[in-house]
Amino acid sequence: MRLNQATDYAMRAILYLSGLPYGQVIEAKLISEEERIPIRFLLKILRLLIQANIVQSHRGxxxxxxxxxxxxxxxxxxxxxAVEGPIAINRCLHSPEECNKFFSKHCPVHEALFEMQECMKEHLGRYNFQMLRERVK
Amino acid sequence: MRLNQATDYAMRAILYLSGLPYGQVIEAKLISEEERIPIRFLLKILRLLIQANIVQSHRGxxxxxxxxxxxxxxxxxxxxxAVEGPIAINRCLHSPEECNKFFSKHCPVHEALFEMQECMKEHLGRYNFQMLRERVK
DNA sequence: TGAAATGTTTACTGAAAAGGTATAGTTTAT
DNA sequence: ATAAACTATACCTTTTCAGTAAACATTTCA
Incomplete structure (x- = not known):
């Protein structure tokens, strides 16, 4: 029930980029040093963020x-x-065929977990990085 | 960002016990069969639930x-x-010394995650098994 | 009183995921 | 043409997950 280390790194990297003038390009090494993220690992994470159209890369x-x-x-x-894939608090909520008992509208446990999951998603969706950046100052 | 299989099993086991007249003792094998939980694994989970004073065992x-x-x-x-230990959405929120950047009141990412964590705990705390049981019927 | 039915304890195992590293590229400004 | 960036793929080590095994302890009741 924990977010990955990679997700934590990703958020810190985005928070860092959000503090720069919009459009400014900055090399990975600098982010790595500022945020203390292992460079190789950061590069891997950045690729996920590119795929999700959150960051852009510039070669050369x-x-x-x-x-x-x-x-x-x-x-x-x-x-x-972007980093972890779609949120699914429970196997059943991801793919019902994995539920070895009763994934159905009548399983109150799974129903309750689903509600919580949606609540979490709303919660996370409410924070954008401009807001978060303002809280740093 | 997922609950264990063990937690899912635990909730189903408790839901099952909640459907019996209060105080009724039932052997693990029956729970295992009804809920399709591997018996050995269930026994292990039940011990965690005993430690947390959620279930009682009766020997012999x-x-x-x-x-x-x-x-x-x-x-x-x-x-x-009981099954997973205290909820901590993020390493930092569990033990600040694991935070390799800046666990502080000034890290807005961690602040936001903390708020979400508390929201989840409230949410989970609002559901008791009598309520859930009523939803089955 | 002892055999059978239950739970208890501790240890083990195989597979997958997490977290990170390595190597050999490709692109681009100068 | 070269150096400074990013890219792609594969690999590695450690931890966690999910489950199993074996030997033991307790209790009932015939």
């Missing part, structure tokens, strides 16, 4: 990474799902 | 398990914490 000399859209348009939910 | 012939308190006094949070 003076290349690096920048946000793909304004910080105000990036939520914590976006980042979590 | 005609032994088995029963709830240690009324279903209305057992919440989903109790069961989750």
């Amino acid at each position: 000399v003076n290349g690096g990474y920048s946000l793909a859209k304004p910080a105000s348009a990036i939520t914590m939910l976006d980042v979590v799902e | 012939v005609n032994g088995g398990y029963s709830l240690a308190k009324p279903a209305s006094a057992i919440t989903m949070l109790d069961v989750v914490e």
